[in-house]
Each structure stands twice: as structure tokens, then as C-alpha cells.
Amino acid sequence: MILVEVANTFLVNMGKEFVILLKGSSDSRTLPISIGQLEAQSIAIQLNQVSFPRPLTHDLTKNILEKTGSKLIKTEICDLVDETFYAKLIIENNGETIEVDSRPSDAIAMALRFSSPIYVSDKVMEEAGIIIPDETQMEEQSEAQIEEELANxxxxxxxxxxxxxxxxxxxxxxxxxxxxxxxxxxxxx
Incomplete structure (x- = not known):
């Protein structure tokens, strides 16, 4: 498993789709995952530490887990089947480890709320990870080349x-x- 962090979220396809970039901390690859608008909003809210007077869905889920004595240990982006990513939440409750199936976007939103680590399986990173050039390399490349590498x-x-x-x-x-x-x-x- 490769430890990653949220590197960026952005709009693609003329503002119709969001992509989240998960950057490996000890890996040169970045994993782009398409996510829905609501999930992107939930992730952005947490990244920017925007507070709401009432809990949103991911905040509510966190509150429920905490009130029942559960803790999100980690999130894993564990599989890629037919261009669909799969994730799971690893939760600890009363000394028992529980795995819960999740969409990656929801798993990432929850991990950010619990400040728990996000991991990507080696297999997924091998299949879908891309290398995004650093700023000096990007200056040397044309915009078309950069877009091609990002899209992969x-x-x-x-x-x-x-x-x-x-x-x-x-x-x-x-x-x-x-x-x-x-x-x-x-x-x-």
C-alpha cells in the first residue's frame, strides 16, 4: 500500500466533472480519480476548513462513528475494475477492526475529517497512476504535452x-x- 495525500481537486470536461489527485508521499506517481460534484464539495469544504451550522452527510457519519466509540483508522483505495475505483474504510470499534465498502470520494472525505491516512494499493497505482512533472519540467513542456500526461x-x-x-x-x-x-x-x- 502507498500512503497518499490529496494534492489537488479541479474541474474537467468544461466544468462537468471533478477530478481529485492523490499524490504518493514516497512514490513519484499521482492517482487521478473522477468524483461527483457533491463529494468534491465535501472534500473542498474540509480542506478549506469551512464550518456549517448543521452537519453535512460526511460530518454526520463522523459524528455517528465517534458517538458509537468507533474510529476511522485508515482509508484504502483498493481496487480498479472496469475503470471503476473501489475503496474501503478501516474502522476500529471496541478493539475490533471492521472493513466497510465505500466509494473513493466518500472514503477520502471521511479520511480528511478523521485526519486518518489514505492508502492506494500498489496494483491500483500501477494501473492508473501517472507521473505529473514538477514545475521546472512543466515550463519546458507545451500545454498540450502537459494535458496529455495528466489525462494519460x-x-x-x-x-x-x-x-x-x-x-x-x-x-x-x-x-x-x-x-x-x-x-x-x-x-x-
Whole structure:
């Protein structure tokens, strides 16, 4: 397992999708994970230490765990199957260790609230990790090269991911538009 920290969150695809970057503390690779808007907001709220008068969902979950004597020991991004990341929360309650399945975005939001470590499995980092150049290297590269390294995927792969996500989220109009873009792209090749 590779210890990581949240390096950045940003918008992609014309502001429709958020990506969170998990940077390895002893690894040169960074893991980009697409996350939903609400989860990105929850993570940003915690990173910026914004307080609300009433608990948000992740704060409520933390409160419940604490009130029941549980503690989030760590979060693990443990698998990548069909371009979907899987995570788990490792919780300790009364000396017993409990593993709870989670989406990575929720797991990261919870880890930030508990100040607990976030780990990525070696297998996941090997499959999806990318190397983001440091500032001096970035100055030497063109913007197109930087975008290519950050994306680490072809335009067709990007569209295929967007199509899968749209179908998974039952956004069929969006899926149809992406499908048309894929067809247009494959015809031109």
C-alpha cells in the first residue's frame, strides 16, 4: 500500500466533472480519480476548513462513528475494475477492526475529517497512476504535452469513460451525444 495525500481537486470536461489527485508521499506517481460534484464539495469544504451550522452527510457519519466509540483508522483505495475505483474504510470499534465498502470520494472525505491516512494499493497505482512533472519540467513542456500526461489516456478512451459514466448515471441524452462523438472520432481514424 502507498500512503497518499490529496494534492489537488479541479474541474474537467468544461466544468462537468471533478477530478481529485492523490499524490504518493514516497512514490513519484499521482492517482487521478473522477468524483461527483457533491463529494468534491465535501472534500473542498474540509480542506478549506469551512464550518456549517448543521452537519453535512460526511460530518454526520463522523459524528455517528465517534458517538458509537468507533474510529476511522485508515482509508484504502483498493481496487480498479472496469475503470471503476473501489475503496474501503478501516474502522476500529471496541478493539475490533471492521472493513466497510465505500466509494473513493466518500472514503477520502471521511479520511480528511478523521485526519486518518489514505492508502492506494500498489496494483491500483500501477494501473492508473501517472507521473505529473514538477514545475521546472512543466515550463519546458507545451500545454498540450502537459494535458496529455495528466489525462494519460487517448481522446477515444476519455469519451468511452464519459459514455460509461453517463450510462451508469442514467443520463441517456448525454450518453447519446458522447456516443455520437465516439462514432465521429472512430470514422475519422
Amino acid at each position: 489516456i487517448t481522446p477515444l478512451e476519455t469519451l468511452q469513460r464519459q459514455l460509461k459514466r453517463a450510462i451508469d448515471e442514467e443520463k441517456y441524452e448525454e450518453a447519446a451525444k458522447v456516443r455520437d462523438q465516439i462514432q465521429k472520432l472512430t470514422r475519422s481514424n
